[in-house]
Every structure is written in structure tokens, then in C-alpha cells.
Amino acid sequence: MGPAWWSNAVFHQVYPRSFADTDGDGVGDIDGVVAHLDHLERLGVDAIWLNPVTVSPMADHGYDVADPRDIDPLFGGMPAIERLIAAAHQRGIKITMDVVPNHTSSAHPWFQAALAAGPGTDARDRYFFRDGRGADGELPPNNWTSVFGGPAWTRVVEPDGNPGQYYLHLFDTEQPDLNWEHPDVFDDFEKTLRFWLERGVDGFRIDVAHGMAKPADLPDAKGDVKVLSHSDDDPRFNNPSVHDIHRGIRKIVDDYPDAVTIGEVWVMDNLLWAEYLRPDELHLGFNFRLTKIDFDAAQIHDAIQNSLAATAVYKSVPTWTLSNHDVGREVTRYGGGEIGLRRARAMAMVMLALPGAVFIYNGEELGLPDVLDLPDEVLQDPTWERSGHVERGRDKCRVPLPWSGTAPPFGFSSSPDTWLPMPADWASLTVERQDADPNSTLAFFRTALQLRRERSEFDGGELEWLSASADGLAFRRTAGGLICALNTGERPMPLPSGEVILASAPLVDGRLPNDTAAWLV
Numbered sequence: 123m124g125p126a127w128w129s130n131a132v133f134h135q136v137y138p139r140s141f142a143d144t145d146g147d148g149v150g151d152i153d154g155v156v157a158h159l160d161h162l163e164r165l166g167v168d169a170i171w172l173n174p175v176t177v178s179p180m181a182d183h184g185y186d187v188a189d190p191r192d193i194d195p196l197f198g199g200m201p202a203i204e205r206l207i208a209a210a211h212q213r214g215i216k217i218t219m220d221v222v223p224n225h226t227s228s229a230h231p232w233f234q235a236a237l238a239a240g241p242g243t244d245a246r247d248r249y250f251f252r253d254g255r256g257a258d259g260e261l262p263p264n265n266w267t268s269v270f271g272g273p274a275w276t277r278v279v280e281p282d283g284n285p286g287q288y289y290l291h292l293f294d295t296e297q298p299d300l301n302w303e304h305p306d307v308f309d310d311f312e313k314t315l316r317f318w319l320e321r322g323v324d325g326f327r328i329d330v331a332h333g334m335a336k337p338a339d340l341p342d343a344k345g346d347v348k349v350l351s352h353s354d355d356d357p358r359f360n361n362p363s364v365h366d367i368h369r370g371i372r373k374i375v376d377d378y379p380d381a382v383t384i385g386e387v388w389v390m391d392n393l394l395w396a397e398y399l400r401p402d403e404l405h406l407g408f409n410f411r412l413t414k415i416d417f418d419a420a421q422i423h424d425a426i427q428n429s430l431a432a433t434a435v436y437k438s439v440p441t442w443t444l445s446n447h448d449v450g451r452e453v454t455r456y457g458g459g460e461i462g463l464r465r466a467r468a469m470a471m472v473m474l475a476l477p478g479a480v481f482i483y484n485g486e487e488l489g490l491p492d493v494l495d496l497p498d499e500v501l502q503d504p505t506w507e508r509s510g511h512v513e514r515g516r517d518k519c520r521v522p523l524p525w526s527g528t529a530p531p532f533g534f535s536s537s538p539d540t541w542l543p544m545p546a547d548w549a550s551l552t553v554e555r556q557d558a559d560p561n562s563t564l565a566f567f568r569t570a571l572q573l574r575r576e577r578s579e580f581d582g583g584e585l586e587w588l589s590a591s592a593d594g595l596a597f598r599r600t601a602g603g604l605i606c607a608l609n610t611g612e613r614p615m616p617l618p619s620g621e622v623i624l625a626s627a628p629l630v631d632g633r634l635p636n637d638t639a640a641w642l643v
């Protein structure tokens with residue numbers, strides 16, 4: 123048996139709200155993905171990771187799931203996903219869906235039943251309902267905070283009309299955490315996995331894969347945690363019994379030999395992170411180190427080295443990602459404007475030169491920046507309200523894609539009223555404009571993916587570091603021989619010897635200029 127399809131795949135993360143709208147409501151939908159499969163095929167991706175499209179009140183844009191085995195009408199319902207699976211497969215593109223095992227929507231029938239059933243019932247035991255502390259239970263059961271800000275507990279009104287128990291939600295109030303000790307929870311998740319696998323889905327991105335298990339006594343956390351962030355030393359996440367859950371999931375997925383699981387594992391310690399990738403747990407785990415660092419050769423070197431060390435522990439396959447719908451876009455992280463874009467292109471080449479699977483985020487291939495000046499009144503991320511208007515949240519990296527034309531909504535929708543407004547200066551970033559320009563970021567990504575796909579120099583799982591100047595780095599793929607060099611400094615740097623097959627910006631007198639990467643063979 124050869125290596126699994128996902129072991130060197132390029133995944134494109136499609137954020138469906140923001141990809142393309144076919145029904146004119148200003149929100150992207152699944153048929154928008156079907157309509158633009160050409161774009162993804164020409165880009166050269168192997169698979170799509172589709173953010174949640176199942177039935178949801180959309181309090182957290184689909185991560186609040188009310189029915190995990192049906193598609194929300196906003197996105198086109200079941201017929202639309204069936205069309206997408208068929209059309210993508212026809213082009214040789216795999217479909218991986220997002221599943222959300224840590225919590226449901228508060229609109230889920232289980233949660234509604236739990237509210238109605240009252241304290242001490244089996245229905246409540248599917249979630250974390252607890253009495254409050256203090257004489258009248260006026261204080262939450264512990265000091266945990268929500269990742270989106272504010273307390274992780276909300277007090278309910280009991281069927282008798284009085285204030286009563288609290289329920290746990292690590293995210294929004296509308297996302298109650300499930301109790302994975304209750305047997306119904308696993309059984310239902312198994313149904314969900316099989317439901318989609320039977321319909322031809324090729325795998326799953328597993329949301330908050332380090333979060334499903336909670337310590338038995340729900341102990342207080344030591345200190346305050348930042349909104350949209352947490353550390354390894356945090357009782358809310360990475361409880362060791364989560365690994366039993368992953369082993370259970372893997373047993374099901376193993377019935378479908380080509381299917382892949384990709385866990386969202388926000389754990390920074392290499393050994394703890396690696397445990398999720400043991401041979402009977404997840405196939406792939408997101409490694410977020412590259413999203414956490416500056417455009418700095420030493421930091422990039424260490425992030426790559428650390429990620430490789432973490433995957434080496436259980437001989438799993440590395441994954442690489444520069445951005446997603448949570449962490450913001452790298453063009454902006456690297457300084458924005460022309461310099462940010464130049465650095466983003468260089469880093470894309472570093473990422474694509476590494477062994478393993480790569481994730482490209484919705485519009486990364488167009489060089490889109492974050493939209494930092496969204497007006498307050500359009501912000502939709504629950505973080506904005508829950509942080510008391512301190513954190514603006516993640517809407518900045520979720521603005522719809524510009525496809526064509528010279529003014530918003532740039533072919534994204536027939537409605538000018540898109541769910542987030544699109545900046546007028548994205549006219550130069552549309553797919554249509556970039557299609558016509560051989561020097562565009564889109565053309566650059568197409569070429570890079572084609573080389574990565576076709577050239578044997580990208581073979582093999584090992585790499586070795588070559589010597590480079592202080593502000594640079596260079597490595598070689600040991601088996602295939604591809605060399606990737608990056609200059610994060612200010613002065614041009616000499617290139618390793620070899621023939622340059624791609625550079626992220628023109629060379630200067632045969633040297634690698636600032637903020638540029640090159641591939642050599």
C-alpha cells in the first residue's frame with residue numbers, strides 16, 4: 123500500500139459563508155462552491171475542508187450545531203451537499219467536513235429537553251449542569267471563562283420559573299458543552315460520522331479535538347486566560363481521557379479506509395500534542411506554530427523544527443497552515459500592504475516546500491489581507507459582545523471573496539448587501555483580475571502547487587537544514603533534493619547552488635532579495 127492520499131495533500135479551507143453566494147441573500151452557500159470548483163481545480167488542490175454547513179442558528183456561524191445530520195437551508199440543504207460531493211469527486215477533489223463534538227447548539231433537541239427536564243435528570247446529564255456556589259447559588263460553579271470572553275457558565279430558569287442550575291459553555295452561551303461520559307453522546311457522534319461517510323465524504327476536521335473531556339471535579343483554573351486563547355496549563359482543555367474518545371472515533375473511521383480525521387489540537391507542548399497522533403487516534407493534527415510567529419528566520423526555523431519533532435514522536439504526518447478563519451490572515455500579520463503580501467508569498471513557498479499536508483485558507487491564494495476597519499455595527503463574531511467590545515474578533519478574516527468586476531460585491535453575490543461589507547480596494551484582488559496577470563498572487567500559487575505536485579524533488583518525508591546567513595534559512599528535502607531558501611532580512615542573500623525553479627519575487631543580481639523565498643533543484 124502506498125502512502126495515504128492525505129499524507130502530502132493540499133487542502134483548501136472553504137469558509138462557505140464567504141466563498142460564493144448563488145441565491146442572492148448575501149451569504150455564501152454550497153452551490154457557490156459547486157459553481158467555482160473550476161477555481162479550486164485550476165489552483166490545484168487535492169481536497170476541500172468545508173467549515174460547518176449543518177443545521178445551526180448560526181450564533182457562531184455553524185459551530186453551534188442543532189442537527190449534525192442535515193444541511194442548513196441557508197447553505198442549500200441536503201441536495202446541495204450531494205451536488206458538491208459528486209461534482210468535486212468528478213474533478214478528483216476530496217471533501218472533508220467540519221464536525222463539532224465538544225458542544226451542540228442550545229437549539230439542539232437534547233439541550234431543549236435538558237432545560238425542560240430540570241435538575242438531576244438523565245437529559246441534563248448529556249451536558250454539564252451544576253448548582254451554583256454561594257448561599258443562593260448566585261455564583262457560577264467554578265471560575266472558568268469562555269474562550270470568547272465572560273464566564274463559561276450561564277444560569278438557567280428552571281421549569282418552576284426560578285433561577286436554578288448553571289450549564290457549561292467553553293464558547294458562546296449558545297454552545298453548551300456535551301458530557302462525553304454520557305453514552306448517548308458517543309453513540310450519536312458515531313451516527314453522524316457514518317451518516318456522512320456513507321454519503322461519500324472523505325473525512326472530517328474535528329473541532330476542538332482537545333476539548334471534549336473535562337476533569338471530573340471541574341476544578342478552578344489558576345488564573346485569567348486571554349480571550350480566543352488558552353495555555354496548556356488549563357483544566358478546560360487537553361484532559362487525558364480525551365484520548366479514549368479519539369480511539370473510539372478512529373475505530374469507526376477505520377471502517378472507511380481512505381477517510382481522514384484532522385484534529386484541531388490547540389496544544390503547544392510537543393509530547394502532549396503528539397499523543398493525539400498515536401496510530402489509533404487522529405490521522406492528522408493541526409499544528410498552529412506557523413500562525414503564532416513573526417516573519418523572522420530564527421522563529422520560522424524553530425517552528426518548523428518543533429512541528430517536525432512533534433510529528434516524529436509517533437511517526438505521524440506533519441501539517442502546515444499559515445491562517446484560518448480564527449487566527450487572521452498572514453498578509454496582515456506580516457505587516458500588511460505590499461510588504462505583508464511579499465512576505466506572505468515567501469512564506470507560502472516555505473510551507474509548500476515542507477513534507478506533509480498543507481492547508482490554504484479561503485482567499486489566501488488571492489493574497490487577501492484582514493479587513494481591519496469593519497464598522498462596529500457589522501461585527502458578528504460573538505467575541506465582540508462577550509469581550510465587552512474589547513476584542514473585535516475574527517470577522518476581519520471572514521470577509522467574502524472578490525471574484526470579478528470593479529466594485530463590491532465583486533461577483534460574490536447578486537446582492538450588494540453582503541453579510542460583511544467588502545472593501546472597495548479589493549478591485550485589484552479579484553480572481554478575474556489575477557487570472558489575467560501572470561505575476562499575480564493567484565498565478566504564483568497555481569505555479570507553486572503545480573511544481574509541488576509534479577516534481578519528484580518534493581518527494582520524501584525528511585529534510586535537512588543548510589547553512590544560511592543570519593536573517594535567512596535554507597533546507598533541502600533529503601530524498602527528492604528540493605532546496606527552499608528564505609530571506610527575512612534587509613539585504614540580499616546568496617542562494618545555495620542549483621537551478622531556481624520558482625521565486626516569490628524577482629532575484630536581484632542572482633541573489634535572494636529581502637522578504638523573498640526561492641526553490642532550487
Ligand code: TEU
Pocket residue numbers: 182185186222269293329330350351352386388447448449
Ligand atoms: O476553535 C476553537 C478554539 O479553541 C479557538 O477559538 C482558538 O482558541 C482560537 O481561535 C485561538 O486563536 C474552533 C473553531 O475553529 C472556531 O471557529 C469556533 O468558534 C470554536 O471552535 C467553537 O466551536
